[in-house]
Amino acid sequence: MRLAEKVKEKRTTPYKEIAKKVGVCPLYVGQxxxxxxxxxxxxxxxxxxxxxxxxxxxxxx
Structure with a gap:
């Protein structure tokens, strides 16, 4: 696994966290x-x- 993929797995944006919690995509949270x-x-x-x-x-x- 590449280093960038490992970092991407561990780090999330606030939009991604909310999207995962609610069950929507991060784009929708941004909108x-x-x-x-x-x-x-x-x-x-x-x-x-x-x-x-x-x-x-x-x-x-």
Whole structure:
């Protein structure tokens, strides 16, 4: 296994972590974070992603 592949396995982005937790792709998380997609249902996946993003922002500040 190449060094780059090993690093990629161990390191993840915040978007990837949220995507894995909610069950969506990281691209979808990025679209919600940028405001390109807006949650329509309160119990949907997009709402869960938005909630996780807000938690992450509150933890770092």
């Amino acid at each position: 919600i974070a940028r405001g390109e997609r807006v949650p329509k249902r309160k119990s949907g996946k997009a709402a869960k992603v938005l909630e996780e993003l807000k938690k992450m922002c509150n933890e770092t500040n």
